[in-house]
Amino acid sequence: MPATIRDVAEKAGVSASTVSRAFTRPEMVDTATRLRIIALAESLGYEPSSAARSLKTGRTGALGIIVPDLSNPFFPDVVRGMQHRAREYGYPVLLADSAEDPSAEPALVRTLARNVDAIVLCSPRMSDAELTEAARLRPVVLVNREAPAGPAATVPAVTIDNAGGIQQAVRHLHALGHRRIGFVSGTRTSRSNEDRLVAFTDATAAAGLVGTVIGSYQPTVEGGAAAADDALLADVTAVVVYNDVMAAGLIGRLSRVGVELPGRLSIVGFDDISLAALLTPALTTVRISLELAGAVAVDRLHAHLTGAGPDVARPAPLPTELVVRDSTAAVSAADLRG
């Protein structure tokens, strides 16, 4: 029913090969005939069959992304950024959600690999070994996870300037007069948590502040709520929280029990998920453009697939930006004296 390459060829008085080349090897065909062909194709509503093309070339022309959990507001933004950039390049996007099940991820990779040319792995929970295995299957770009440290392991990654973001947060609190600051830590096995924690320790030390690490908790709303008591008992006037989801849990718990915010405790989050601005008080946080991360991941895959670009394994991390809202305030006079 739909027009084929032969229909166009016949109408144009050329062979099917020429029509094919007019689209895939434009420089090989005479400009006049090429223009005639594409005009004719347009009028016939011809579009190349991706199935036939895939069969012949072995490529699908599509990209895939695997995320742990779409319910976590972190990931939809990445997917969104990826999808928009992919559309610019003409790649369809296949999506898979692993439901936070690390054991499901390798299977998803294998399934997805058969339908896409390259894969974005967003915060993958799988092991380093499974990761390199996945990268052997298809070109892979990581988002929000470092590449495995092994020798042959050069899985490219889109990273975030965690240190820079933490520095801005600490500097902001310092400027507001806070001198004893806590860091509410997520899971200690998480690489980005460690990055932020180390940056926090360094930044507070460099500024001559007292930096206290509080706990480690699950990087969830519940984990943040669980940190509330420890945060109050720690001798601090402000905390930097590993991420916004935890910060939301922390704020929720504190305000429910009547703790005055930000008077009693200033709070800074990380990620600037859409929820951050809607909390009460609205969360001061470090913004990272998750959409940009998704878009950059597509750029790198596209460069890899087309053979263009230097394909450096570790380019500059994505910049961060402190967004000041209502959850941080100048330290109170009482606290200043204490």
Next chain:
Amino acid sequence: MPATIRDVAEKAGVSASTVSRAFTRPEMVDTATRLRIIALAESLGYEPSSAARSLKTGRTGALGIIVPDLSNPFFPDVVRGMQHRAREYGYPVLLADSAEDPSAEPALVRTLARNVDAIVLCSPRMSDAELTEAARLRPVVLVNREAPAGPAATVPAVTIDNAGGIQQAVRHLHALGHRRIGFVSGTRTSRSNEDRLVAFTDATAAAGLVGTVIGSYQPTVEGGAAAADDALLADVTAVVVYNDVMAAGLIGRLSRVGVELPGRLSIVGFDDISLAALLTPALTTVRISLELAGAVAVDRLHAHLTGAGPDVARPAPLPTELVVRDSTAAVSAADLRG
């Protein structure tokens, strides 16, 4: 490099046709040989080429979904539910985000249609005419939008029991002693807004309450914030808000200006997006299982594609459930007297 159907056939001592049928027409091939074939295929790591299969059959074996904006927490949940159910059936899922641009949707449909067998349109902004056009291209199921009213228009839809949800909300407020209740309306052109509004009017009237429609506003955080003043000036002690996103904006604005919640005003939302539990006060709202909506949409498409099922155009709407949190309270004594 990957094993083909011929490799399996040769090893098994049968023809390629038999191997093909062993997978797609199991009842046509002798049980013993079929078992031998699938065991052999397993050991060879053979998996049928979806490209070749698509080329031959015209089907892709994949499903697509188009959403207006992944940043709106409503949609990731639908996508998630769809993705999980689709995986059970073995369908890959292609995702497209229209960035709230109604004019982009038809183009996305056309692009997607070439890569999938059927499409889920989630809250599509396109016109009825474009909708029927899309349904002509591929089997379509709507989520959160009614089918066009025309004669030949039988686009199946997964609908939500808006009326039932509103009734529960009004009943809850009534039980708490509220007698003058407002409905903060979204865009009047939205079908689901109208459904909820009408249900609100009916429910309040049936209960002998005073129901007041407040405004209409954009169904966004900003729209909800914009409704704050009107909600305070309206002579009501409680409001039902069109959806949670608006309710979040309303709560944010009210608490920022120091209005006591829920003391001064009880608030009920709709949708139970993940954000709802994290607001201060935590939002009482009508839960609809968005994941279920996505899953049911897949069920219906699968039934349509496999020719099974009665394929009724309008089955029972999805049930709703009131989730009571902290944004509703018994009406105050002062208000009772007034």
Next chain:
DNA sequence: GCCGCCGATGCATACGTGTGCAAGCCAGAC
């Protein structure tokens, strides 16, 4: 004027699968 080269095009084939048709085989009925 001839040779060789280059740019443009056609021919043929292969990618891996599904499926209509025919053939073979076997059982049961006459």
Next chain:
DNA sequence: GTCTGGCTTGCACACGTATGCATCGGCGGC
């Protein structure tokens, strides 16, 4: 014994495209 019919399998071909190779025409250099 023969015929009919069902079950199982093989043969051949087509799906729509990309691409190596051959062809052809034109043009510059000797």
